[in-house]
Amino acid sequence: MLFAMEMPEPEAPPRAARKSPAAAPPKSELDPADEGGPPTQTDRRSYEPSGAEAIERILADLTEAQREAVVHTDGALLILAGPGSGKTRVVTRRAAHLALTVADARQILAITFTNKAAREMGARIDALGVAHGMTVSTFHAFCAALLRRYADRAGIPRNFTIFDRDDRRSLLKAAIEACGFANSGYTPASAEQEISALKSKMISPVRLREQSGDWRAQMLLPIYEQYEASLAQMGGLDFDDLLLRVADLLESDDDLRSRLEERYRYVLVDEYQDTNACQYKIARLLTRQRGNLCATGDPDQSIYGWRGADIGNILSFERDYPQAKVVRLEQNYRSTKRILALADHLIAGNLRRKAKTLWTENETGATVRVLEFETAQEEAAAVAGDIARQIRAGARADGMAVFYRVNSLSRVIEDELRAAGIPYQIARGVEFYGRKEIKDALAYLRVLVNPADQVSLVRIINTPSRGIGTTTIERLIAAARTKQACVLDALNDTDLVGSLGRSAAKLHEFAALLRKLAAALEMPPRSAVEHVISHSGLRALYSESRDAEDSPAANLDELISAAAAFEDTHPESKLLDWLEHAALVSDVDAVEEDSRKVTLMTLHAAKGLEFDSVHLIGMENGLLPFRREDGGHSRCDIEEERRLCFVGITRAKKRLTLSLARYRMMRGGAVRTTRSPFLDGLPPELIECPASQADSRSADRPVDRGRLPRDIEHWMVGTLVRHPNHGLGQVTDIERGPSRTHVRVRFRDGLTRAYALEFSDLQRVEFDEVGE
DNA sequence: AATATTCCCGTTTTT
DNA sequence: CGGGAATATT
Numbered sequence: 201m202l203f204a205m206e207m208p209e210p211e212a213p214p215r216a217a218r219k220s221p222a223a224a225p226p227k228s229e230l231d232p233a234d235e236g237g238p239p240t241q242t243d244r245r246s247y248e249p250s251g252a253e254a255i256e257r258i259l260a261d262l263t264e265a266q267r268e269a270v271v272h273t274d275g276a277l278l279i280l281a282g283p284g285s286g287k288t289r290v291v292t293r294r295a296a297h298l299a300l301t302v303a304d305a306r307q308i309l310a311i312t313f314t315n316k317a318a319r320e321m322g323a324r325i326d327a328l329g330v331a332h333g334m335t336v337s338t339f340h341a342f343c344a345a346l347l348r349r350y351a352d353r354a355g356i357p358r359n360f361t362i363f364d365r366d367d368r369r370s371l372l373k374a375a376i377e378a379c380g381f382a383n384s385g386y387t388p389a390s391a392e393q394e395i396s397a398l399k400s401k402m403i404s405p406v407r408l409r410e411q412s413g414d415w416r417a418q419m420l421l422p423i424y425e426q427y428e429a430s431l432a433q434m435g436g437l438d439f440d441d442l443l444l445r446v447a448d449l450l451e452s453d454d455d456l457r458s459r460l461e462e463r464y465r466y467v468l469v470d471e472y473q474d475t476n477a478c479q480y481k482i483a484r485l486l487t488r489q490r491g492n493l494c495a496t497g498d499p500d501q502s503i504y505g506w507r508g509a510d511i512g513n514i515l516s517f518e519r520d521y522p523q524a525k526v527v528r529l530e531q532n533y534r535s536t537k538r539i540l541a542l543a544d545h546l547i548a549g550n551l552r553r554k555a556k557t558l559w560t561e562n563e564t565g566a567t568v569r570v571l572e573f574e575t576a577q578e579e580a581a582a583v584a585g586d587i588a589r590q591i592r593a594g595a596r597a598d599g600m601a602v603f604y605r606v607n608s609l610s611r612v613i614e615d616e617l618r619a620a621g622i623p624y625q626i627a628r629g630v631e632f633y634g635r636k637e638i639k640d641a642l643a644y645l646r647v648l649v650n651p652a653d654q655v656s657l658v659r660i661i662n663t664p665s666r667g668i669g670t671t672t673i674e675r676l677i678a679a680a681r682t683k684q685a686c687v688l689d690a691l692n693d694t695d696l697v698g699s700l701g702r703s704a705a706k707l708h709e710f711a712a713l714l715r716k717l718a719a720a721l722e723m724p725p726r727s728a729v730e731h732v733i734s735h736s737g738l739r740a741l742y743s744e745s746r747d748a749e750d751s752p753a754a755n756l757d758e759l760i761s762a763a764a765a766f767e768d769t770h771p772e773s774k775l776l777d778w779l780e781h782a783a784l785v786s787d788v789d790a791v792e793e794d795s796r797k798v799t800l801m802t803l804h805a806a807k808g809l810e811f812d813s814v815h816l817i818g819m820e821n822g823l824l825p826f827r828r829e830d831g832g833h834s835r836c837d838i839e840e841e842r843r844l845c846f847v848g849i850t851r852a853k854k855r856l857t858l859s860l861a862r863y864r865m866m867r868g869g870a871v872r873t874t875r876s877p878f879l880d881g882l883p884p885e886l887i888e889c890p891a892s893q894a895d896s897r898s899a900d901r902p903v904d905r906g907r908l909p910r911d912i913e914h915w916m917v918g919t920l921v922r923h924p925n926h927g928l929g930q931v932t933d934i935e936r937g938p939s940r941t942h943v944r945v946r947f948r949d950g951l952t953r954a955y956a957l958e959f960s961d962l963q964r965v966e967f968d969e970v971g972e
Numbered sequence: 973a974a975t976a977t978t979c980c981c982g983t984t985t986t987t
Numbered sequence: 988c989g990g991g992a993a994t995a996t997t
Contacts, residue, residue, distance in 0.1 A: 977993105
């Protein structure tokens with residue numbers, strides 16, 4: 201979400217964003233002192249009295265350190281803010297202070313990582329009454345707006361669309377096939393990961409080719425090139441491109457850069473510890489002349505290393521900006537002494553950090569509970585039971601949260617909360633946009649905006665089914681390619697379509713449909729979405745399942761509501777703006793405040809939030825810290841995992857419960873777990889570990905929890921097995937890998953089939969059972 | 973060409 | 988277990 205986002209005119213930039221009275225933004229209703237509108241460089245003097253009063257109010261109730269950061273104006277500033285240290289308060293006050301003293305609000309740019317954070321920061325600055333005209337946005341949204349505005353300079357089409365993860369993967373799938381790497385070990389997912397990593401380090405295909413050392417990277421090169429070519433051809437930008445293109449643009453276009461520097465004289469980057477190379481560069485380039493970069497963050501909360509974030513950016517801030525003032529905010533206003541001490545104890549295990557002293561004047565608080573259960577179900581039931589008890593005791597459901605390392609852990613918790621009748625919400629904004637019916641609707645809209653978007657076009661050309669099959673689609677694409685046209689143009693080419701035989705009539709019909717739908721382009725988002733859903737046939741296609749709560753039809757309605765909500769907050773917006781917004785939602789954007797619901801989310805999504813009571817589940821080795829098998833070696837950035845745990849713990853204000861299960865169902869089978877090393881050696885005075893729920897009962901508990909790990913080591917060539925579909929068979933080949941055992945089995949039907957033992961439905965059979 | 977079925981696969985976090 | 992893709996069926 202962004203406030204004023206107009207970029208300077210390329211032709212005649214205002215030298216110093218001065219407002220004419222007509223252009224002045226509406227004044228805040230929240231600030232009675234702000235009679236004459238926000239002060240600017242030209243008229244500030246005449247409003248000195250109210251300004252001074254406002255400044256006083258902004259500086260009131262701040263600690264010494266906080267005040268130092270707030271009143272700092274020019275030059276680089278690093279705010280090292282521990283969890284719960286009032287960072288947002290400092291940042292918002294500082295922005296307001298700048299706007300009251302040295303800058304016009306329009307000259308301030310604040311960048312966050314999520315829309316939710318931007319929204320909140322904007323609202324809080326707004327409440328101080330001086331923010332109108334300030335730009336508060338996420339990195340990605342800011343870059344998208346910039347690229348849209350200066351598309352010609354960036355060399356991209358103005359109507360580019362943002363390709364999400366699924367789009368990238370479908371492009372990559374095609375690219376891998378086109379390169380003949382179908383069985384090379386590259387999957388769309390792995391290629392996506394690697395290409396994304398390269399892009400976030402600003403390594404283009406050209407640069408990759410130059411650094412010819414890495415064999416595996418060279419292998420990727422043709423896929424990467426093909427992928428980039430497809431993106432370019434379809435007018436698509438992926439998430440990484442949004443940042444990358446802006447970084448390149450700012451570097452190559454001095455004129456634009458200096459104009460933007462003139463426009464945004466004060467730049468604030470929140471969560472600086474999570475910036476990657478592109479974001480670092482953007483921040484640096486935007487502040488090249490004045491150096492007015494204020495970075496805030498906490499190295500101990502850097503949790504996006506896997507996404508290319510470089511904790512080194514914040515650790516070496518003082519080297520990059522030698523004149524930088526550094527303010528440390530170490531007093532915590534959020535958590536109890538015990539919770540904070542536990543967090544502090546945990547994070548002290550990391551080496552790569554700036555040591556800091558977290559302290560609080562808050563009460564000692566209850567001990568942190570560490571609970572061990574036999575199964576994940578029991579753990580979940582206990583969490584639900586505890587939450588129910590708190591609610592009965594008068595606690596608000598929205599003051600409570602359940603965190604987990606991986607999304608898959610939410611399911612058991614959901615089941616138990618539902619069974620207990622406890623209302624909950626899950627931070628999963630993105631999932632909604634991943635549903636089939638939603639993607640279908642968005643695909644229609646995207647094709648209207650950007651006819652070159654072949655991924656979307658292929659998706660909708662036969663949805664709802666209109667008798668256009670895969671062969672027809674392939675021929676159409678091929679024809680378009682030979683004509684050097686995009687598929688939509690080909691579709692509108694009567695001669696070309698006519699040459700496609702019997703399907704021609706249907707293709708004509710589809711082309712006519714798109715022309716009809718194109719009316720949506722001129723409409724505001726809500727009407728556009730409604731128009732397309734009802735006239736595309738999607739409404740009819742999905743109308744059958746009307747009744748169900750979570751039905752496709754209901755989701756389509758929700759999509760319309762989402763567009764309507766956007767329209768409310770962005771009155772002048774067009775379809776394109778909403779599509780862009782929709783492409784950039786994050787999971788945490790979906791969490792409601794004051795929802796009266798318990799919130800379930802991943803540890804990553806939890807950053808920046810706080811709750812009275814927190815349950816952190818799945819405190820198990822391999823889960824938290826998460827460890828992943830990777831070519832024979834398990835890979836794990838233990839320090840980042842520890843930071844993640846630190847983030848989770850420090851979200852809790854009053855109550856914290858850490859729990860684990862001795863057995864956890866992982867894709868069908870029960871897996872035995874061990875305790876997380878993060879639970880080892882915690883100071884006894886901080887925690888309480890009630891008698892383990894696990895040990896006492898495990899002895900007499902019948903083994904009834906599905907398949908337990910097999911005696912894999914005893915399998916050999918000749919072992920007799922049974923498969924639910926194929927019956928009896930005999931192992932003919934066995935190959936033991938680091939993470940899996942592959943076997944070949946010859947069955948009675950004479951066929952030999954291969955299985956990964958751990959995932960297969962094979963059962964071992966003893967000789968005496970074979971008789972049948 | 974559309975639908976039903978089987979099979980095979982993977983395992984994180986996300987703008 | 989659960990989703991997506993290949994394959995079988997009409």
